[in-house]
Amino acid sequence: MENNAADGGDAVLDALTAAAGVAPGFHDIWGREYAASDETKCALLQALGYRVDTEDDRRAALEFANNRPWSRLIDPVVIIASEAGPPAVDIAVADGRDGLNWTIRTEDGSELHGQASRAALPVLDRRPDIPGRGAVTRYRLDLHATLPEGYHQLVIDDGGGPDGGAWGETTLIVAPPRCWTPQDTTGDARLWGVSCQLYSLMEDGDDGIGTFSHLKRFATDMARAGADTIGLNPLHSLYPVEPAAASPYSPSSRDFLNPMYIDIHAIPEAGAADLAQLPVVGADDLIDYDVVARRAWRGLEAVFAAFRRLHPEGGGSEREAAFKAFRDGGGEAGAELQARALHDFALFMAIQESKAGDDLSSMPWWAWGEAFAHPEAPGSRAFAETHAERVHFHQWCQFIADEQLGDAANAADAAGLRLGLYRDLAIGVGPASAAAWADPQALVRGVSVGAPPDLLNRKGQDWGLAPLDPLYLRETAFKPLIQGLRANMRHAGAIRIDHVMGLMHLYWIPAGRPADEGTYVSYPFEEMLRILALESRRHKAIVIGEDLGTVPEGFRDRMTAAGVLSYKVMPFERVGDGLFKRGTSYSPLSVCTFGTHDLPTVDGWWSGRDVAWRSHIGHHGSEEDRDADARSRSVDRQRLIDALVDAGVWPPDRAVDIETPEPMSQPLREAIHAFLARADSCLMVVQIEDALALVDQMNLPGTTVEHPNWRRRLPRAVSNLAEVPSVRGVLDTVASIRGRHGVGGENA
Incomplete structure (x- = not known):
């Protein structure tokens, strides 16, 4: 088209x-x-x-x-710039109204009051005939009040007129202009970290997937090696009834954790549970998620039974009280909403597994019938009562997962990880997700999110995710956005927003249509950006925007002004003739790295492993396309060497075979990371797969079963990773340039 x-x-x-x-x-x-x-x-x-x-x-x-x-007095949400002084709101008043009173209920529970006469208000516009309201005039109402940053409620009434009562209500969100940045945390613009896919971590003899205990060991060891942060794949809850649907970027809920990451044996009550009969998974190179899931659920059920025996409900034990507090929202801001969201999520999990049966076959929630169409449907309410303990089990799984993630974060901080964990927020959820069931109005059905033709797929991409309804976002004062940010900033010092352009617009594709037959739909960008800044500063979490692909003009400048770090991936950072950009041209407010989970590793890029994979699965239209890709990579290898020489990290007289390359040498691997470490980006990230000299990437976009996506285990035990020679060489190279900040290092 x-x-x-x-x-x-x-x-x-x-x-x-x-x-x-x-x-x-x-x-x-x-x-x-x-x-x-x-x-x-x-x-x-x-x-x-x-x-x-x-x-x-x-x-x-x-x-x-x-x-x-014009159809109501005031919009459902008004964003107030915190730097703009006393707030003002626009109101649309129908003729016949005059005096008005207003009350602001602040987030801390205090109240502010005022009143105004319509005749004294500045007129902005007028409409003579609005259905149901008649003539309506828009005014500017100044609220003579000083409001702190946060979420407040404004109620306007008619000043005791003949109708009496409330006239209009809105949420006032007072938000700052900029996010929390690395300089706010450390005052240092030369930070670095290491990223990993949590599921891929293992110890010798392990037969499952990586757990929060593995993360604890990995993070503390990397901190002692000098790292400032640990980057993670999304930790979102997936689909227990369909374990093979393992993409962390296609979650069932972005607000809750994947229980598969729980270390069952590290739960305090595990010693009182019978875990001897758990099935053996096997420690193959590739993860079998079906077997992993069966083992994990059996183990979690056994430990939950022990938890109930040791800490009966209402028994008054410290652990039981902690679990109840977690169910009740932890006493934090928005506790009631959190408690309700957790209950609905756990209820979805319980209903879904009951509908699936023993074979763990997938069944979308809309096939459950009207009685189970949402949390308040009659069948759902009845199920919650008759299966209350199973709902509590899934709430408890979240309690344990949150506890173990928090323990890993605290241990890493104690070891010297100055920025803490760096979590990843997926762009959306699937239509059959817990999130879609819990709040059906929030997501748009009949379309999916994707991308127009780009470097990763010349026919466009359909990610199969359901987009948030931009109108619903404003009607609910951005509740889904706020909940998602809070959930993923928890236990983290940084958050990476996948496809951050989604704050401005998303590419929607009608159901059943090719990916290149979609178009963009706008979102309330400036309002969402302000909320992002507010939550970022509240949590002291830096924000990294994954801004790869088709980026709107001026978008990166606006994100920089808001303090959001850009994402600089070295193979994509080129000048017009294809040469690699100098690292000194990278924006200081950015994170730089060689690749991502969707791209080849350093060694895979050098050897053309990704080109071979695309040829193997038929992504090349012809042999000519394949040969053109191979020639292009050969040219790029030379361009890479030229860039390293130009940066002073590779000797100009050291020959490298770029036509029929041997496996990448350790000196070249370290030189590439030295190039990135010298870049002006305030944060540089090493992928552990690159440091380990792995050839295959974790995910190959555009594939499902053709490539073992999200299934690869690391070949070395997590307790030995920091001492693997290739890893040690890369980490020492980066630390020597960026500075050693861990407990075990010295400042460079």
């Missing part, structure tokens, strides 16, 4: 599309323009709740969209 014109030139449809935030088209990463077809526009508008079947439908929908801001 490249360069196609809009099918009908429908002016009403185009106006409705613009009012709804649906883009008329898009450009790909090479700058080629695509126009969205009328079919695509209509499909996305229908997904957003508009009727567009006929011309009359479209006109009515356009009138409704244009009148929405």
Whole structure:
């Protein structure tokens, strides 16, 4: 559909599309323009709740969209810039109203009051005939109050008029302009860390997947080697009834942890449980998630039974009280919402496994019937009562997972990890997810999120994720966003937001259509960015935006102004003629690394392992395409050597075979990391797979069963990783340039 014109030139449809935030088209990463077809526009508008079947439908929908801001006194949420002084809000007042009172209930429980006369307010605009309201005038209402950063409620009433009572209400979010940054944490702009895929960590003799205990050991050892942070894959809950659906970027919930990461034997009550009969998984190079899941659930059930025996409900033990406090939201901000969210998540888990049966077959929640369509449905409520203990079991799994993750974070901090753990937030959840069931209105059905044609897939990508409804976000004062940020900033000093352009817009694809037949839908970018800054500063967590792929013009500048770190991946950092950029050109407010979970490792890139994989699974259209990729990689190898020589980290007279490369040498591996360590980025990250000289990448985009995605174990025990010669060489190289900040090191 490249360069196609809009099918009908429908002016009403185009106006409705613009009012709804649906883009008329898009450009790909090479700058080629695509126009969205009328079919695509209509499909996305229908997904957003508009009727567009006929011309009359479209006109009515356009009138409704244009009148929405005038249909109520005040928007459901108002973002206030904390640096802007006393707040002001816009109100749309129907004729016949005059005096008004306002009350602000602040986050700390105090109240502020004021009143105003309509005649004294500045007029902004007027509409003569709004359905259901008549003539409406928009005014600016100054709230003569000093509000702290945070979440407050504004209630406006009519000043005791004949109708009496509340007139309008909104959430006031007072938010700062910038996120927490590394300089706020340390005052040092030369930090570094090591990333890993948690599931891949192992000890000799292990037969499961990596656990929070493995993370504790890995993080403390890396801290002692000088690292400032540990980067992790998303720790989100996945699908217990479908264990093979193991992508951490396609979660069931972003707000809760994956219980598979629990170290069963490290739970305090494990000694009182019968764990001798747990099935053996096997310690193959690749993880069998079906067997892992069966073992983990049996073990967790056995330990939960022991927990109940040792700490009966209402028994008054310290552990039972801690579990109850966790269920009740921990006494933190938004505790009631957290408690409800945890209950609904656990209820989903319990219902889902009961519907799946012993074979752990997948069944989407919409196939459960109307009685189980959401948490408040009759069948769901009845199930919660009759299976309360199973719901408590899944709540307890989250309690244990949170406890073990917190223990790993605390141990790493004590070992000298100055930025703490660096967690990853996926861009969305699947349509059959716990999140979609718990809040069906929050997610849009009939479309999926993806990307237009880019370097990773020339036909575009469909990630199979359900997008958040941008209107619902504002109607709920951004509750889903806030909950997700809080959950993933917990026990962390940094958070990486996958596909951070989603704060501005997401590429939506109508169900059943190819990935290149979508278009972008806008989100309330400035408001979401302010909330991100507020939560970042509250949690003292730096924010890293994964800004790879097709990035809107001016987007990176806006993110930099907001204190969000850009993501610099060395193979993508080029100048116009294909040469590698100098590291001194990298933005100081960025994190630099060689690759990601979706890209080849250092050794895999050098050897062309990714090119071979794409050829093997048929991603190359022809032998000519494959040969062109191989030649391009040969040219890039020479460009890489030139960049290393230019940076002074590789001798100009040291010959390297770029045509038929041998496996990468350790000196070259260290030189690449020296190049990155010298970059101006305030944070540099080493992938443990690169330091281990692994050839295969963890995930190959565009594949499912063709490539063993998310299944590879590291070949060395976590307790020995820091002493593996290739790892030691890379870590020492980086530490010598960036500085040793761990307990066991010296400042360079």
